[in-house]
Amino acid sequence: MSRDLRGWIEEVELKAPGELLRVKRSVAPDRFEPTALLEQLEDRGEYPAVLFERITNLKGEPTPFMALMNVFGNPRKIGLAMGLAEPAGRAELFQTYLRRAAQPRKVQVVAPGEAPAKEVVVRGRDLDLAALPFFRHNYMEGGPYFTGIVGARALDSQRYNISWNRMMYLDATHMATYMSPRHLWSHFYEAEEQGQALPGALVLGHHPGFHLASAALTTLNDDEYEVAGGVLGEPLRVTPSEAYGEALLVPADAEVLIEGEIVPHRRTIEGPYGEFTGYTGPERLSWLFEVKALSMRRDAIFIEIFGSHRDNMAAHFPIEAHIYDRVRHAVPTVKDLCWIESGGPHNLIISIKKRIEGEPLRAAMAAIAASNFIKHVIVVDEDIDPGDLREVSWALATRFQAEDDLTVLKGMQGHVLDPSLRHEIRGSGMVLDCTVPLDRPYPRRARVPKDVRERMPLGEYLPDR
Amino acid sequence: MEIFDATCPSCGGGFYCDTLLTTLDVPLHCPYCDSYFEKPPGPTRGGPRKAIPLMGLKEAFRREVLYLPKPVLPQAPAEPVKAPATPMPAQSGPMPGERRPGEKA
Numbered sequence: 386m387s388r389d390l391r392g393w394i395e396e397v398e399l400k401a402p403g404e405l406l407r408v409k410r411s412v413a414p415d416r417f418e419p420t421a422l423l424e425q426l427e428d429r430g431e432y433p434a435v436l437f438e439r440i441t442n443l444k445g446e447p448t449p450f451m452a453l454m455n456v457f458g459n460p461r462k463i464g465l466a467m468g469l470a471e472p473a474g475r476a477e478l479f480q481t482y483l484r485r486a487a488q489p490r491k492v493q494v495v496a497p498g499e500a501p502a503k504e505v506v507v508r509g510r511d512l513d514l515a516a517l518p519f520f521r522h523n524y525m526e527g528g529p530y531f532t533g534i535v536g537a538r539a540l541d542s543q544r545y546n547i548s549w550n551r552m553m554y555l556d557a558t559h560m561a562t563y564m565s566p567r568h569l570w571s572h573f574y575e576a577e578e579q580g581q582a583l584p585g586a587l588v589l590g591h592h593p594g595f596h597l598a599s600a601a602l603t604t605l606n607d608d609e610y611e612v613a614g615g616v617l618g619e620p621l622r623v624t625p626s627e628a629y630g631e632a633l634l635v636p637a638d639a640e641v642l643i644e645g646e647i648v649p650h651r652r653t654i655e656g657p658y659g660e661f662t663g664y665t666g667p668e669r670l671s672w673l674f675e676v677k678a679l680s681m682r683r684d685a686i687f688i689e690i691f692g693s694h695r696d697n698m699a700a701h702f703p704i705e706a707h708i709y710d711r712v713r714h715a716v717p718t719v720k721d722l723c724w725i726e727s728g729g730p731h732n733l734i735i736s737i738k739k740r741i742e743g744e745p746l747r748a749a750m751a752a753i754a755a756s757n758f759i760k761h762v763i764v765v766d767e768d769i770d771p772g773d774l775r776e777v778s779w780a781l782a783t784r785f786q787a788e789d790d791l792t793v794l795k796g797m798q799g800h801v802l803d804p805s806l807r808h809e810i811r812g813s814g815m816v817l818d819c820t821v822p823l824d825r826p827y828p829r830r831a832r833v834p835k836d837v838r839e840r841m842p843l844g845e846y847l848p849d850r
Numbered sequence: 851m852e853i854f855d856a857t858c859p860s861c862g863g864g865f866y867c868d869t870l871l872t873t874l875d876v877p878l879h880c881p882y883c884d885s886y887f888e889k890p891p892g893p894t895r896g897g898p899r900k901a902i903p904l905m906g907l908k909e910a911f912r913r914e915v916l917y918l919p920k921p922v923l924p925q926a927p928a929e930p931v932k933a934p935a936t937p938m939p940a941q942s943g944p945m946p947g948e949r950r951p952g953e954k955a
Contacts, residue, residue, distance in 0.1 A: 525865050527881045555919035566904060574906050652905065653917040654879045654886075657865055667853040668867040668879060670905055673917045801904065806851050809870065809904055 388592040388617050389501070389638040390453070390686055393465070394436065400470050404433055404462055411439040414452060414520040414689070415529040423455055423691050432458030432695060436686070443515040443529060443554065450518055451686045456593050457700040458691075466593035468618065475772065476721060482616065482706040486601055490614030492623045492634065500624040500637035507679040508627060513557045514643075514676060522692040523659030527668055528553045528561075530658065531643075532690045534599045535562070536610070537585035538633060539572045545610040545634070546572060547599040549690070549700065552587060552643075553655045558676045560587075561655035562647065563669060565801050566810070568605060573647050573672070582646035584633045586626060587674075590640030590688045592617060600700060602707035602756060610634070616703075628677035640685040645676040659693030660802045661701065662730045698725055701758070708733065708755045715751035716744050722752070723771035724759070731760035731803060734771035739820045746792060749816040757798050760814045766821055768830065780819040790818040860885045873899045874911045877918070886918060 397405045412418035419437050426433065437452045457463060464473045467481050497503045519529030535550045546568045552560040564570040569585075576583040588595070598613035614621040623634035628644045635642050655671035690697050705724040713719045718738040727734050735748050745764035752759050765771060765780045785791075792815060799812030806812045821827045843850050853866040858880035865881050877886040901908050907915075 525881055527865075527879060528884075555917075557920070559917065559919060570906075577906055648917070650915060651917045652907075652911075652915050653919075654871075654876060656868075657881060667851070668856075668865065668871065668881075670868070670870060670874065670876065670902075670911075801851065804851065809851055 388594065388619060390590050390592055390640055390688065393592050393594075394453070394686075396468075397434065397462075397465055401461065401465060404465065406433045406435050408435060408437045409439065411441065411447065412437050413441045413445065414518045415441075415443055417521050417524075419452060419454055419520065419689075420522045420691055420694075423696075424694065426455075427694055432462075434458065434462060440518045440687075442518050446516075448516075448518055449684045451684070452518060452520075453590070453686055453688050454691055455696045456596065456688055456690075457702065458696045459699065462593070463597070463699065463702050466597050467616065468594070475723070475726075478702070479706045479709045482597070482703060483710050485615045485618060486598070486612055486703070486706075488615045489608065489611035490617075490620045492610050492614065493620040494634065495622050495624050495637050497624050500622070501682055502635070502637055502639040502642050503624065503627075503680050504682045505680065506627055508677070512676055512679060514554055514560070514679075515557065517641075517679075518687060519554045520689050522694075523665055525657045525665050526659060527654075527656045528555070530554070530692070531560075531587065531589055531687075532692055533688070534588040534591070534596060535569060535585045536588055536635060537569060537572055537583055537647075539605075540576045540579065540581060540583065544605065544608050547588075547595075547609040547613060549596075549599055550587075551658055551692070552674060553658070553671075555653065555673075558645075559653075560643075560645075560674045560676065561653045561671045562674045563655055563658070563671045568603075571605065576647075577649040580649060582649055582675075584626075584629045584644070584646045585674075586633065586635040587643040587645075588636055588639045588641070589643070590686050591636055591638060593688070594618075595621065595636065596688060596700065597703055600703040602704055610636075626678070627680055635680075641681040641687060642679070643676055644678040644680070645674050648673045648675050659697075661693065661697045662802050662804060663693055664804045665693065666802055666804070698730060701725060704756055704758060708752050708759065711755040712748050712751045716748040718744070719748050720767045721771050726772045728774060729761070731758060731800065732763070733759045733761070734763045734765065734777055736765050736767050736769055736771045737820065738767045739823060742823055745818040745820050746816055749792075749818075753794070753797070753814060753816075757800050760797075760799065760803065760812065761817070762814075763817045763819055765819045769819075777819075781817065784821055785817055785819045792816040792818075856889075858883060858885065859887050870899070870902065870905075875913045876911075876916055 434455045440452050442448050532551045536547045538545050548569045552562050573583045594617040595613050598616040610621050622637040624637040625631045626633040626635045626644050651673045653673045656668040657665045660666040720736045722735045724733045749762035769776045769780045794814040797814050799806050852869045861883040863882035877888050
């Protein structure tokens with residue numbers, strides 16, 4: 386049986402009880418009700434996935450659908466998305482993801498009749514997006530949203546791109562979408578130059594491994610359907626789309642597919658929207674997505690991200706893993722790094738076994754080059770856990786002199802969603818080298834002699850401990 | 851990215867927008883009552899944009915490029931109403947009077 390969301394839910398409930406909760410009472414996603422519950426859990430430091438079993442649509446009507454949120458809320462579920470039965474540390478998660486992403490698998494094309502995503506097909510005048518359970522997540526959002534995966538093929542190649550994109554409901558057949566200047570933006574830019582629309586399908590619910598792969602840092606030569614197959618550990622099953630046939634293959638095991646196209650030479654108004662930065666981003670000029678067909682399972686389960694909250698940031702895990710990979714290519718003695726748990730969406734902390742001066746800056750530059758999510762890099766020695774912000778702060782306080790160890794980078798391409806940017810995309814960054822200098826004596830970290838600690842087990846002197 | 855504060859003339863709700871919108875011939879959309887309204891005239895920093903590379907716009911923005919959802923159409927500027935003392939209540943749901951899609955105003 387191929388990997389899909391239903392199988393994953395069963396697996397989680399079996400292997401990791403407590404990581405997935407069910408809400409049986411009816412909730413209205415467009416009236417903030419699911420996120421009101423998730424935010425209360427988050428305030429208590431709890432991040433279970435939550436399956437909302439009864440949800441209403443935009444007309445306030447009951448639906449046969451369910452919604453799953455907080456799928457990526459903690460490292461345990463990132464591991465479960467990759468099929469890891471036991472909890473894993475950051476390094477193991479990185480290695481597992483990178484190993485799989487490096488083994489792309491060709492897609493398996495199946496006939497529409499074999500595609501669960503085609504149980505229900507709606508086209509033409511029957512299309513009415515208001516029949517779907519759109520979400521409002523945070524106060525002030527400009528409209529109800531879906532935040533899912535857009536699968537699109539570059540017009541002049543067979544490459545498929547998959548990426549997280551938000552879609553704001555406009556009317557029965559239109560949504561507004563915002564694109565950061567990355568691959569989907571590039572593919573659309575090329576299509577628009579030729580006066581053409583860019584066909585794509587919004588995937589709302591698949592195996593979480595598919596969703597994870599959508600945040601992969603690939604090149605424009607990599608087919609991301611194939612990368613998703615690598616992450617899933619089996620070929621991604623695809624099928625011809627309703628609206629574009631074989632010109633647009635869509636994931637056959639998805640829960641919901643909204644097919645359509647990004648319209649050339651049209652723009653619309655979108656937002657405000659709660660973004661991964663933790664802020665509600667402003668109302669903006671955005672792109673227009675025109676819906677051509679809808680297909681889904683009869684009782685579809687929608688995966689929705691909790692924008693601006695931990696689920697949103699944690700879904701970027703593959704980017705963190707790829708940065709780890711590229712930084713280690715530049716400086717092999719990099720031990721660990723921490724982005725998602727660093728508390729800042731543009732801050733990265735790298736730990737390194739420094740051999741020569743200059744390596745910290747080299748490692749930091751590799752990270753900044755790898756992703757424009759990264760603006761500030763703190764480099765610490767290997768004795769500091771980059772995921773322990775108290776330790777990192779201690780290193781900053783005691784191993785760093787701004788005059789010598791701070792490098793300010795001006796004129797960098799920033800991230801369009803960074804609220805601190807004054808320019809629309811250009812900004813600045815910095816590297817803080819908090820490593821101990823090698824070229825002069827430096828005080829040692831104050832610790833009790835190791836051999837004395839070892840011969841004095843705590844339990845022998847303090848039996849209650 | 852810099853923002854400017856806006857107040858909906860229909861419901862008095864406060865929100866904010868990308869300053870790029872001040873340089874374009876576009877209405878603003880109220881997140882609370884779903885109405886579109888024209889910006890009040892005022893100076894814009896730097897004047898109209900000739901191109902917006904980030905948005906893939908290689909020439910000056912024209913109104914006909916803009917899509918507004920059906921059945922909402924561009925409206926004449928509404929008579930300003932006084933904003934309530936607390937235009938942004940705690941996050942407890944949509945603003946009073948918010949219209950769901952498909953519902954008549």
